[in-house]
Amino acid sequence: MAASRWSLSWRDRPPEEAALLNPAFCGELIARATKDYERIRAAPFPLPLAFVVLPLLLHPPTKDALPGRANTTFATWSADNEALLAELPERTLRLRPISREALLFLTQHRALTVTADGLKTGAAPMKLSAKTSSSTPDADDIRRAAGLIGRWFANQGAPVQILQTMGVTP
Template sequence: MADETRWSLPWAERSAEEARIFNPAFCGELIGHTAHEYHRTRQAALGMVTTFLVLPLTLHTPTREALPLRANKVFAGWVAEHAALLAELPERARRLRPISREALLFAVRHRLLTLEGGGLLPGTNPLPRGARLAVGTDEVKAARNAARLLGRWFAWQSTQTAILQGMGVAP
């Protein structure tokens, strides 16, 4: 409950670092990259529950750096190799749930994404595939690349349930 209260603070009252990392535009962009790549690869909507894995996987540096370089990496094998790292994922996902919700609302409101049948599809105002900011950091670039990879990697998995179970997260 303390996390809910913390994340409900007005943006002006949050630390500058938190405001930069967890702002809804950037986090919505990361979820948008994942949903777009998922849709491009599978021609289906990214499951809503799965979107709550995007931020804990892309914003946490050790986890992001452990992600495979290509989407054709066997999911179960990667999960087995990184079990210790993934042990923390359910708690990170729980703590970032309010941020993920705010990012989803932002992305849907600005038509980056659209809700359809319990999942997310590219909206009427999607991100250009090669869009880049004039100023960015290596950390931001790495998070964006990881989000795109997750979209492709998740698209190759049999079901949303298989992804969640593999990552140790219960819906």
């Protein structure tokens, strides 16, 4: 995907892309991961991990392969899902502009704060327990999986180890 594609205004993007990749929805996913990570670890969510949230969640086969529990050993899951993780570095690069846009949206709306240690819930956090009337079962599954990712990462080792296991360079 060319860089110019991401410079298009939202009304000029394909409707499916605009619906799935809009900064509010993608930001909500990162905010959910951040909130659950903070709750478990009592520490900020490492910024590099924010860039793998969307590639893990927005690729249906990868999202469907995520563990059912946050205490699943990351190394074992990674070994069992090597084929899916082989594509993750490329997806991470392709979605980097979307992740950045979502993070900018979150910080502009004070939902998240970027600190030297990572992401923290901001002064005006998103209301993450609210369920929208226009949600779909797929969107609800993605939202639940975002919280799982936050809890799962919180139960693992250092962020650099998580990223290296997934083949993503920090």
